[in-house]
Amino acid sequence: MNGEVKTILILDDDDAVRMSLAEFFEDRGWNPMQAASGEDALNLLAESAPDAAVVDIRLGEVSGDVFIRKAQKIRPELKYVVYTGSPEYKLAQDLSTLPPVSDKVFVKPLALLTTLEEEVLRMIASKPKSETDS
Amino acid sequence: MSDKKPTYVELEARLVELEATIAGHKQTEKELQRFAALVKHSGELVSLATLDGKMVFLNEAGCRMLGISQQEIENVNIMEVIPDHLRELIGTDLLPTLRRGEVWEGDLQYKNLQTGNLIDVRAMTFTINDTDTNEPLFLANVSMDITERKQAEEALQRIKEAVDNTVDAIGISTPEGHHFYQNKAFTQMFGYTVEEVADLHPKVLYGDAEDGAAVFSTIMDGHAYTSECEMVSKDGSRFPIFLRANAIKNAEGEMIGLVGVHTDITERKQADERLRHLRNYLANIIDSMPSVLIGVDTDGNVTQWNNEARRTTGVSSKEAVGQSLCQAFPRLADEMERVRESMRTREVCSDPRRSHKESGKTHYEDVTIYPLISNGVEGAVIRVDNVTEQVRIEEMMVQSEKMLSVGGLAAGMAHEINNPLAGMMQNAEVMGNRLTKLEMPANKRAAEEAGTSIEAIAEFMEARDITRMLGHIRDSGKRAAEIVANMLSFARKSDSSFSTCDMANLLDQTVDLAGSDYDLKKKFDFRRIEIVREYEGDLPGVICEAGKIQQVLLNILRNGAEAMQEAIGEEYASANPCFVLRLKSDEKMVRIEIEDNGPGMDEATRKRVFEPFFTTKPIDEGTGLGLSVSYFIIAENHGGEMSVESILGKGAKFIIKLPIAEGRRP
Numbered sequence: 001m002n003g004e005v006k007t008i009l010i011l012d013d014d015d016a017v018r019m020s021l022a023e024f025f026e027d028r029g030w031n032p033m034q035a036a037s038g039e040d041a042l043n044l045l046a047e048s049a050p051d052a053a054v055v056d057i058r059l060g061e062v063s064g065d066v067f068i069r070k071a072q073k074i075r076p077e078l079k080y081v082v083y084t085g086s087p088e089y090k091l092a093q094d095l096s097t098l099p100p101v102s103d104k105v106f107v108k109p110l111a112l113l114t115t116l117e118e119e120v121l122r123m124i125a126s127k128p129k130s131e132t133d134s
Numbered sequence: 135m136s137d138k139k140p141t142y143v144e145l146e147a148r149l150v151e152l153e154a155t156i157a158g159h160k161q162t163e164k165e166l167q168r169f170a171a172l173v174k175h176s177g178e179l180v181s182l183a184t185l186d187g188k189m190v191f192l193n194e195a196g197c198r199m200l201g202i203s204q205q206e207i208e209n210v211n212i213m214e215v216i217p218d219h220l221r222e223l224i225g226t227d228l229l230p231t232l233r234r235g236e237v238w239e240g241d242l243q244y245k246n247l248q249t250g251n252l253i254d255v256r257a258m259t260f261t262i263n264d265t266d267t268n269e270p271l272f273l274a275n276v277s278m279d280i281t282e283r284k285q286a287e288e289a290l291q292r293i294k295e296a297v298d299n300t301v302d303a304i305g306i307s308t309p310e311g312h313h314f315y316q317n318k319a320f321t322q323m324f325g326y327t328v329e330e331v332a333d334l335h336p337k338v339l340y341g342d343a344e345d346g347a348a349v350f351s352t353i354m355d356g357h358a359y360t361s362e363c364e365m366v367s368k369d370g371s372r373f374p375i376f377l378r379a380n381a382i383k384n385a386e387g388e389m390i391g392l393v394g395v396h397t398d399i400t401e402r403k404q405a406d407e408r409l410r411h412l413r414n415y416l417a418n419i420i421d422s423m424p425s426v427l428i429g430v431d432t433d434g435n436v437t438q439w440n441n442e443a444r445r446t447t448g449v450s451s452k453e454a455v456g457q458s459l460c461q462a463f464p465r466l467a468d469e470m471e472r473v474r475e476s477m478r479t480r481e482v483c484s485d486p487r488r489s490h491k492e493s494g495k496t497h498y499e500d501v502t503i504y505p506l507i508s509n510g511v512e513g514a515v516i517r518v519d520n521v522t523e524q525v526r527i528e529e530m531m532v533q534s535e536k537m538l539s540v541g542g543l544a545a546g547m548a549h550e551i552n553n554p555l556a557g558m559m560q561n562a563e564v565m566g567n568r569l570t571k572l573e574m575p576a577n578k579r580a581a582e583e584a585g586t587s588i589e590a591i592a593e594f595m596e597a598r599d600i601t602r603m604l605g606h607i608r609d610s611g612k613r614a615a616e617i618v619a620n621m622l623s624f625a626r627k628s629d630s631s632f633s634t635c636d637m638a639n640l641l642d643q644t645v646d647l648a649g650s651d652y653d654l655k656k657k658f659d660f661r662r663i664e665i666v667r668e669y670e671g672d673l674p675g676v677i678c679e680a681g682k683i684q685q686v687l688l689n690i691l692r693n694g695a696e697a698m699q700e701a702i703g704e705e706y707a708s709a710n711p712c713f714v715l716r717l718k719s720d721e722k723m724v725r726i727e728i729e730d731n732g733p734g735m736d737e738a739t740r741k742r743v744f745e746p747f748f749t750t751k752p753i754d755e756g757t758g759l760g761l762s763v764s765y766f767i768i769a770e771n772h773g774g775e776m777s778v779e780s781i782l783g784k785g786a787k788f789i790i791k792l793p794i795a796e797g798r799r800p
Binding site: 112 | 545548549550551552553554555556557558559560561563564567568571574576608611612615618619622
């Protein structure tokens with residue numbers, strides 16, 4: 001982790017999962033932001049611009065998919081990695097073709113969280129479409 | 135004069151002479167006496183009467199015949215002995231004949247005046263005339279008793295009628311074979327007249343000339359001939375005949391003829407044929423039944439034994455019929471009580487799913503007992519159906535249903551379990567990072583603020599095995615997550631990617647995979663196992679999800695290899711572990727067999743191997759889901775079949791059948 005500290009948004013309604021994930025990233029030198037619901041996460045995005053988001057899918061009113069679609073409009077440069085407890089989950093058609101969304105879906109529980117961190121870093125490193133165009 | 139009985143003509147001549155004597159031509163007294171004695175002792179009736187019928191002479195035979203004593207003779211008028219019904223004949227025929235001076239000869243009946251009995255006679259009547267005037271003087275009568283002859287004739291007539299009208303065709307020939315008599319039935323049956331038959335070679339009548347020869351030679355040898363043969367009528371039609379032929383012998387035992395009695399047995403033969411045909415037909419029906427059908431009488435003795443019974447027991451119908459059920463089919467010995475019960479109550483009695491062992495395998499049969507109650511026929515029919523396959527399929531369906539419910543449950547639970555698992559495992563990971571990572575600045579800072587160093591904490595963690603414990607939290611969580619993932623594979627899925635696969639390729643790849651992967655975990659070298667391949671050529675492709683099928687095959691190979699390895703050193707283990715891999719087509723399926731020569735399993739284990747969470751491995755080595763997942767992949771995801779055969783100590787054989795490519799897509 002050289003240079004500036006990257007910010008990561010953790011969206012998960014399970015406290016034990018969300019907090020431990022935030023703590024993991026914090027220990028690894030990240031600046032984690034936490035949201036326990038899709039609404040909270042969207043509110044956070046209005047004020048700050050994280051580099052990436054780890055998104056749970058099954059949430060209360062605003063699900064992970066809906067959050068990503070809405071967040072796209074607020075922060076087009078934001079990268080997403082889905083981390084879900086549903087082994088059957090598959091990315092919706094519109095999301096799987098979006099470049100900022102990782103096509104690798106992580107299923108809970110992960111034996112080693114570093115695999116998730118690696119994917120987040122890979123996503124951040126990939127050039128957003130808008131930047132390459134301009 | 136000789137002693138011979140005089141004929142009528144001679145007698146007449148004598149009487150004429152006698153008349154001449156009476157008329158005055160004097161003969162010697164001696165001659166006269168001789169004639170008198172002749173007449174007196176003659177066996178025939180000799181009488182003389184006046185023209186008005188008054189009897190003047192009757193010899194001894196006449197007295198006996200007519201029941202008249204010598205003293206009464208002259209009081210009798212000859213008309214008294216003539217029965218009423220003949221008087222007309224006397225008036226219209228006899229007397230006119232005599233008046234013409236002729237001799238009347240004919241059959242008459244006389245009445246015995248003592249008994250009233252009628253006597254049949256052959257009578258000759260004439261007049262004795264005056265030699266000078268030729269005027270009749272006396273009526274003379276000579277009569278012979280023909281009652282016996284008459285009776286014999288009548289009896290003969292009755293026999294002739296009986297013979298003539300009998301339905302059997304009767305023919306009689308001389309000993310030389312000259313046919314001279316046949317009855318009506320004979321004429322009707324063969325279409326020949328007596329004359330035609332007489333002119334025929336007798337053998338023409340026989341369908342087989344040898345039969346004809348046999349008839350004659352048998353009789354000539356002094357035996358009666360009785361047999362069935364084929365005979366031919368004039369129009370060429372042939373028909374079966376029951377023939378009895380015999381010699382006709384006279385009182386001295388000399389053969390005077392041959393008689394043959396022919397009974398047309400066409401109808402009987404046809405009836406026999408119909409009966410035989412019907413019997414065959416019924417036997418065919420009973421024999422083509424896929425069930426064992428056994429008939430028993432009230433004593434439990436076998437009366438009927440169909441093909442399937444023979445096939446199942448190896449006992450032929452010939453051997454079984456007449457034996458007791460217990461002898462013929464020992465396995466059913468304990469059914470005898472039910473058979474009796476069924477016959478007593480007249481109710482169908484069934485005993486489903488009886489199990490028995492045969493060469494180590496369990497077979498199932500349904501036994502049903504039907505009492506025979508119609509027409510008062512007592513006994514029962516026992517039907518035995520082999521339902522082993524059906525029971526196996528039912529077991530599999532139950533299995534499948536069990537797994538589906540596990541799958542459904544798992545799908546609902548997975549999310550709920552995975553989140554807390556993630557919470558536990560992530561926290562353990564972060565705890566590990568924070569308690570042991572020396573280079574992490576936050577760790578150093580926090581340790582110092584607490585008055586210690588991160589190095590000391592790390593040492594403490596090691597000393598108290600906390601690191602290992604955290605590792606266990608992670609491993610346990612991982613195992614729980616694997617179980618959930620495995621259970622999820624029981625859920626029905628339809629979006630998997632199917633393609634046509636060559637099973638031989640897939641099986642070989644899997645064997646390679648097992649060889650490279652296995653020895654890492656255990657100290658056992660998979661490559662030590664001999665692999666025998668028995669692949670049928672030109673196998674059709676199979677529509678499947680190659681990865682899934684590989685998972686199944688790998689699972690079986692691993693289990694087999696482990697089993698064979700564990701068995702090494704045990705007495706039943708083979709020193710040369712071996713897999714036999716077979717591929718063959720089986721109707722619209724490809725059949726894959728993986729057979730090992732490991733320790734095998736008992737029936738109780740065999741029945742449960744596909745059950746979720748059933749395992750024979752130590753608790754930390756197997757989840758008991760491997761084979762049930764495999765089963766599910768084959769049966770539910772691929773529309774195939776999976777089963778296992780095993781004998782304890784003799785290895786196990788897994789059989790997988792997958793639909794071939796042209797079949798339906800699962």
